[in-house]
Each structure stands twice: as structure tokens, then as C-alpha cells.
Amino acid sequence: MRSYTHICLLTVVSAAFSPPTSSAGDHLEFYKELNYPWVDKEGPLCLNETLCPQNPNYTWSSYFKYFLDKGVKNFVLGGLIMARSSIWFSGAFHSFDQWNLSAFIALRKEVRARGGRILGDLHDQQVEREGSFNKTLFRENVDKFLQHFPVDGFRIKDFLPYSEQTTQHVKEALEVFNEMKLTSSIRVQPSQLDAFAKAKLGGIPKTTFLSLWPKYCDKEETIAFNTDKFAEQAIKNATVAGVDPSKIVLELHGGPVDDELDMAESATQSL
Numbered sequence: 001m002r003s004y005t006h007i008c009l010l011t012v013v014s015a016a017f018s019p020p021t022s023s024a025g026d027h028l029e030f031y032k033e034l035n036y037p038w039v040d041k042e043g044p045l046c047l048n049e050t051l052c053p054q055n056p057n058y059t060w061s062s063y064f065k066y067f068l069d070k071g072v073k074n075f076v077l078g079g080l081i082m083a084r085s086s087i088w089f090s091g092a093f094h095s096f097d098q099w100n101l102s103a104f105i106a107l108r109k110e111v112r113a114r115g116g117r118i119l120g121d122l123h124d125q126q127v128e129r130e131g132s133f134n135k136t137l138f139r140e141n142v143d144k145f146l147q148h149f150p151v152d153g154f155r156i157k158d159f160l161p162y163s164e165q166t167t168q169h170v171k172e173a174l175e176v177f178n179e180m181k182l183t184s185s186i187r188v189q190p191s192q193l194d195a196f197a198k199a200k201l202g203g204i205p206k207t208t209f210l211s212l213w214p215k216y217c218d219k220e221e222t223i224a225f226n227t228d229k230f231a232e233q234a235i236k237n238a239t240v241a242g243v244d245p246s247k248i249v250l251e252l253h254g255g256p257v258d259d260e261l262d263m264a265e266s267a268t269q270s271l
Contacts, residue, residue, distance in 0.1 A: 031249070032067050033076040033121065038100040060100070064107050073116025075107070076155055082122040082173065085134040086141035087154075090123060104149055117152035117183055120145075124156055126169050133169035139176045153183025155209065159192055159201070167199035174204045187211055187251070190234045193241040202242025210238050211251040 034042065038060055046052035067075075079098055081090045089098035111118055126133055142154075154177055156170060170186070177184035187209035188196050196202065212231055231250060239245050 029074060029116075030067075030070075030072040031074040031076055032072050033078070035078040035121075037077045037079065038103055039079065039098065060103060061106075064110070068110055068114070073111055073114040074118075075111065075116075076119045076121050077151070078121035078123075078157070080120050080122050081125045082156070083125040085126070085138040087120070087122065087145045099149060101148070108150065119183060119185060120149070120151045120154045121157050122154055122173075124158070124160070124165055124170070127165060133166075133172060135172045135176060138173060139180065142176060142180065142182075151182075153177060153185060153206070155185035155187060155207075157187055159186055159188040159196055161192060161195040161199070167195075167201065171199065171201060171204060174201070178204070178206070183207065185209060185249075188238075189213055190237060193237045196243075197241035200242065202238075203244070205247070207247050207249050208238065208243045209249045209251050210234055210243075 041056045041058070041060075041063075043054075043056045044052045077099070079090050081088055108118060156173065159165070159170065161167060174184045174186065184205045185207040186201070186205045189211045190213075202208070212226075212234055235245060235248060235250070238248055
């Protein structure tokens with residue numbers, strides 16, 4: 001299966017939403033998100049498929065080197081699920097062999113040398129896999145995963161309260177990451193901010209990826225979603241929902257959102 005690239009630009013802005021002033025401390029950071037690293041190569045999405053390569057022929061080492069050389073030092077690596085109070089690879093339940101270990105260690109060395117971080121991206125299947133969430137057991141299993149792949153933290157891929165996902169186990173999972181001194185993160189869409197606020201999750205994750213994607217049924221949002229006005233309103237709403245503006249990561253998609261084909265190239269500006 002060939003994956004497609006979704007382009008995302010993430011910017012952390014001030015509560016007043018005024019343009020940042022230049023200073024020695026200002027810098028732009030990029031996050032590169034991959035759904036299935038070392039497994040499924042991504043390529044461009046073309047309406048005319050004959051214009052796109054069907055089998056990208058780059059190597060994974062050259063792929064990561066390209067982004068590192070461009071200044072990207074943060075990566076969000078997917079293909080993981082959170083289920084039965086543990087972390088597993090989605091393609092092989094009860095397995096730790098889906099990422100290339102030697103390649104991961106090499107990437108981690110390059111990332112750390114640049115002061116960056118690697119986050120594991122978790123697709124929440126806790127309820128689907130049955131069994132109540134056990135916070136103590138989850139912490140033990142996170143530690144086991146880190147012994148194989150020492151990531152710097154985890155992102156819960158999506159906050160989806162309209163499904164069977166419970167806010168309580170999401171809250172407890174984020175708390176475990178914080179207690180273990182890991183980077184805790186979650187992705188939320190603007191349409192879910194009311195539920196996010198009611199769950200009182202805003203102050204828990206160290207970073208919140210705010211996915212700037214319109215409601216499919218809202219024509220006005222569809223027209224305006226790639227404008228500053230849409231982004232500013234989403235940031236205001238996230239702030240009202242309890243998210244610290246300095247911890248918001250804006251995610252701008254360059255293609256259709258698809259959980260199975262979700263790739264992201266991201267940036268965050270630190271003020």
C-alpha cells in the first residue's frame with residue numbers, strides 16, 4: 001500500500017493573536033508525521049495517477065536525511081494502537097517488531113543531536129479491544145515499550161468523544177505520560193472542542209495538535225478553513241476550552257483527512 005503526503009503547518013501563537021516580534025529566541029520548528037515508518041513509503045496524491053510514482057524508490061535513510069537536512073528535528077511516528085491498557089503495533093498485535101530498530105536508533109541519535117523529539121502516535125482502540133483501562137498496568141506496558149523503542153513521548157492520535165472512546169481513560173493515559181516525564185500530546189479537531197472542554201482535558205497534555213479541518217457539511221467553513229481568520233477562531237475556541245495557547249500546535253492539511261492515510265508535515269513557532 002502506498003501512503004500519501006498531507007502537508008501541515010503548525011504555529012503556536014500568542015493569546016492576543018498578534019504577529020510575533022522578532023527576537024533571538026524566536027524559531028520555527030517542524031514536525032514530520034508518518035503513519036507507517038519503515039513499512040509504507042509515502043508519495044504524492046494526484047488526481048491523474050499516471051503523474052505520480054506508484055512505487056517511490058527512495059531509501060528510508062535518505063528520506064529521513066532529507067528532512068533532517070531541511071531543519072526538521074521532530075517526528076511523530078505512527079502505526080501504534082493503545083489497547084488493553086498497553087501499546088502495540090497495529091499490524092501485529094502483541095508484537096514489537098514493526099519499526100526497524102536499528103533505523104529507529106539511528107534516527108533518534110540524529111534527532112537528539114539537534115535537540116528534537118520523537119513521539120509515538122497512538123490510535124485509541126482501548127474500548128474496541130474490550131476490557132477496562134488499568135492505569136497501573138498501562139504505565140508498566142509503556143515502560144516495556146520504551147525498553148524497545150525509547151521515544152520521547154506519545155500523542156493520542158485523535159480525541160473522538162462521539163465514538164466509544166471514554167474521556168476518563170484518555171485523561172489517565174495522558175497523566176501516565178506526564179508522570180513518566182514524557183511528552184504528552186493529543187490531537188483534537190475544532191468541532192470537538194466543546195466535548196474537549198467538558199472533559200477538562202485542556203490542561204493535561206504538554207502539546208495539543210489542533211487540526212484545522214472544516215466540517216464537511218459546513219459550506220462556510222469549507223471555503224474559509226485555509227484562511228488566517230479560520231485559524232485564529234480555532235485558536236480562540238481552543239483557549240476557551242482550556243488549552244494554553246503556548247502549547248497549541250496548528251495542523252494544516254494539504255489533502256483529505258483519512259485515518260488510514262494520515263501523514264503530516266508540521267511546524268510550530270515558539271514565541
